[in-house]
Amino acid sequence: MTEPAALKLKDMLKKPEILTSGHRMCAGCAAPTIVKLMGMALRGPTIVCEVTGCLEVATTIYPYTAWKLPWIHVAFENAAAVASGVIEAVDVMREKGRWSKEHVDVIAIGGDGGTFDIGFGAISGMLERGHDIVYMCYDNGAYQNTGIQRSGGTFPGQETTTSWAGKVSPGKEQRKKPLAEIVAAHRTPYVATVNPYHHRDFITKFRKALEVEGPAFIHAFSPCPRGWRSQTGKSMELAKLAMEVGLHPLYEIFNGTEYKMSGPSRRLKELRPLDDYWKTQGQFKHLFKPEWADFKKSLQEQVNDDWEILKKKCGIE
Amino acid sequence: MTAVKRIPKDQIAIEGLTGDAAIAHALKQCDLDVLAAYPITPQTIIVEDYQKFAANGEVHCRVIPVESEHSAMSACIGASAVGARVATASASAGLALMWEILYCAASMRMPIIFTVANRALSGPINIHNDWSDTYGARDSGFIQIYTQSCQEAYDTTIMAFKIAEDHKVLLPIMVCIDGFILSHNVERVEMLPTKAVENFLGVREPFIKLDPDNPITMGPLALTDYYFEFKEQQERAMEAVPEVFAQVETDFEKMTGRRYGMFEEYRTDDAEIIIFTHSTPGGTAKATVDVLREKGEKVGVLRLRMFRPFPTKEIVEVVKNAKAVIVFEKCRSFGAPSNPLALELRTALYDLEKRPMVVDFVIGLGGRDCPPTTIVEGYEKTKEYLKKGKAPLYETMGVRK
Amino acid sequence: MSEKYNEIPMAGNIIEPGNATKYKTGGWRAQRPIHTDETCLWVKNGTCGLCWIYCPDNSVKLIEKDGKYIYEFDLEYCKGCGICANQCPTDSIRMENE
Incomplete structure (x- = not known):
């Protein structure tokens, strides 16, 4: 029997926790909340495969684990491949009468480094082969675990320890990889962007991802106070703000073709200016220097354009 | 497991097989649950033949045609972690691409059988035989067995599962043949009836596995305070190999009359x-x-x-x-x-x-x-x-x- | 931490799920949350719960007992991030220096 997703507070309070206290994620990190919300969507027996990264390291420092689900980590770039092995093995052993559970959900989790960059080949392979796996990327915008280095998920204008803002550089100059759409281009049955602030949207989408046959992808925006130089208490607010400025709009893509803007993004009358987002974080403060005024302007135009393109894809005039 | 008996001659199938084909036939008879592999010369025939068995419904196994050798070994670990019997095959550059995950497979104590057609490493790129690939992996924690004939490759592949899956061992094994010289050379191979192989191996009984009823954490971060102890465990497992190996060979000899020794x-x-x-x-x-x-x-x-x-x-x-x-x-x-x-x-x-x-x-x-x-x-x-x-x-x- | 190699499970497997609760992270805290029952929607009528939903350390305890709604912090684990205070719609939580 599948358990319902918990969307109302009373139901959420009853749902078993999957990640306990005592983990060593930084204060204010949004990733544990993301995992908690994932837990609210679960429908029964689940196995988690994780890549190397903040969440992996800080939740399983031997001899302690914060995980209450069967959980495996092998390496940085291979959770999608490990998960492929898990799901196929479970399925075949069930056929052979060596696996008693009727159904097991397999979830792979990776950060932006493990997903956008080093693990991308494995993810693409997993999608192409069509395993019934939910892959969730918690995207905190850089290799935060190794000390805030730029990744394919880093925003332009963001300062990291490998994309310094200096006299001649405004931080990262390149675009962020459009990962959700790249994943969708595999004709993946279900792709959704989420953030932990909009928790009901998150849980609803994660549940859809579990229920869809074949692979599904969840791109979760995950504020990182340590790396972003933001206030620890502001993480949920920043997740919302990133949606409001258009840096992490909320939408779904079905079968790679059908786009649907999600409520919080759909209800925006217009995007808030990027300045509102940038001023909350030390990693963007250099952008307010006069020498980067033009660069800043170009980034705003880029986001405006992306927003219009996305709206068009979603059928919004 | 029932007692092992000598298999009568009339039940033995004799065929001319290449080293690769002999291994593919052995894998076919070992009731694999998952095979994850990527093509690379001179190993490819193993995977091709096995895929053909799968396509004809001759094996009850999920073959994962992964996008790289790195993912091949990773998928093997995932499958092995839930208790499946697992194999892969590779050579040279493919083995080199697996490098990081070889250490993971061994240290996570996954009894994966990895058949290797030994081939030189780049560069310059070369498809022919030498032992640089598996020698380089000699410290990965894999058991390594090198074979000389197609018969030996067939026999060793079967025995490897029994050695690797023994709870005193729980280590992955590389079964090596010389690329082209053996992988593509046809020799006479005596093949056991599948039933006998299944009886010999039994079904894998995992020592511990990923299980929603008993949710353990596999592959955590272990630092200065514990890492060394896990390496000691690995070494002890290696030390247990000769005894288990000898027992498996003794049983195999009862069935076939053949034993090879270390x-x-x-x-x-x-x-x-x-x-x-x-x-x-x-x-x-x-x-x-x-x-x-x-x-x-x-x-x-x-x-x-x-x-x-x-x-x-x-x-x-x-x-x-x-x-x-x-x-x-x-x-x-x-x-x-x-x-x-x-x-x-x-x-x-x-x-x-x-x-x-x-x-x-x-x-x-x-x-x-x-x-x-x-x-x-x-x-x-x-x-x-x-x-x-x-x-x-x-x-x-x-x-x- | 004094266990020998043969006194710990194989391969680094951690066989006790969620045993991280033995590791108390409350000591990381520079600020502690202070809660006011008067304006809290949970205490009032068992609703809201945003602080509980968002808390990354499961340090908000929403308790229902004998038809009453009780609010507590678990300071053994609370790292003092202040997300609860920041997200509270009725300003029922404030942060105070330790």
Whole structure:
């Protein structure tokens, strides 16, 4: 029997926790909340495969684990491949009468480094082969675990320890990889962007991802106070703000073709200016220097354009 | 498991098979749950043949046609972690791409069977045989067994599952054949009835697994306070291998009449000079020794099978009274005082008061042919060195210089 | 931490799920949350719960007992991030220096 997703507070309070206290994620990190919300969507027996990264390291420092689900980590770039092995093995052993559970959900989790960059080949392979796996990327915008280095998920204008803002550089100059759409281009049955602030949207989408046959992808925006130089208490607010400025709009893509803007993004009358987002974080403060005024302007135009393109894809005039 | 009995001759299927095909047939009979592999010459036939068995419904296994060897070994770990019987195959660059995950497979104690058609590493890119690929992985924590014939490759692949899955061991195994020389060479292979193989192996009983009813954490972060202890566990598991290996071979022998040992001794009893090598050069050396023996030379062959764990004591017993041991190995450890196989042997012999001279020849890199004349040349040189009482730490043979 | 190699499970497997609760992270805290029952929607009528939903350390305890709604912090684990205070719609939580 599948358990319902918990969307109302009373139901959420009853749902078993999957990640306990005592983990060593930084204060204010949004990733544990993301995992908690994932837990609210679960429908029964689940196995988690994780890549190397903040969440992996800080939740399983031997001899302690914060995980209450069967959980495996092998390496940085291979959770999608490990998960492929898990799901196929479970399925075949069930056929052979060596696996008693009727159904097991397999979830792979990776950060932006493990997903956008080093693990991308494995993810693409997993999608192409069509395993019934939910892959969730918690995207905190850089290799935060190794000390805030730029990744394919880093925003332009963001300062990291490998994309310094200096006299001649405004931080990262390149675009962020459009990962959700790249994943969708595999004709993946279900792709959704989420953030932990909009928790009901998150849980609803994660549940859809579990229920869809074949692979599904969840791109979760995950504020990182340590790396972003933001206030620890502001993480949920920043997740919302990133949606409001258009840096992490909320939408779904079905079968790679059908786009649907999600409520919080759909209800925006217009995007808030990027300045509102940038001023909350030390990693963007250099952008307010006069020498980067033009660069800043170009980034705003880029986001405006992306927003219009996305709206068009979603059928919004 | 029911008691193992000798399989009657009329139940044995005899076919001419390449080394790759022999391994594919063995894998077919081992009731795999998951095979995850990526094509690479000269291993590819293993995967192709196995895929054909799968396409015809002859195996009940999920084949995962992964997008890289790195993912092949990763998928094997995932499958093994939930308790499945798992295999993969690769060679050379593919094995090199798996590198990181080889260590994970061994340290996470996943009994994965990895059949390797030994091939030179780039560059320049080369598809032919030498042992640089698996020698490089000698410290990965895999058990390594090198085979000389298609029959031996078939037999060893079957036995490997029983060794790896034994709870005293729980380590992955590389079963190695020489690329092209064996992988693509047709030999007569006796194949057991599938039922007998299934009976011999039984179903894998995982020691521990990922299980929603008993949710453990696998592959955590272990730092200065615990990491070392897990390495000690791995070493102890390696130490347990010879005993389990011998038991498995005994059972296999009851069924087939064949056993191979951790190494093969050939005319070593009174040998003054012993040739130490493995894989197909082992066969060449034995044939050469027969000719040399006819000429009255006191020479024998110690053909190694198990490189990891290295049967140190047993090898010392065999060679300690010889005047010289000639190592023929298909790998150069650049910048090292000698090469992997000779380094092992010299270490094993160092504590003896009276040691045989060790002469190390690097041969056959990138598939350069190693005919009997190579063996004879090494033998003659060794006799010269014995006369002089001194040999170089190693030398290359067969290269133009 | 004094266990020998043969006194710990194989391969680093952690066989006790969620045993991280033995590791108390409350000591990391520079600020502690202070809660006011008067304006809290949970205490009032068992609703809201945003602080509980968002807390990354499961340090908000929403308790229902004998028809009453009780609010507590678990300061053994609370790292003092202040997300609860920041997200509270009725300003029922404030942060105070330790």
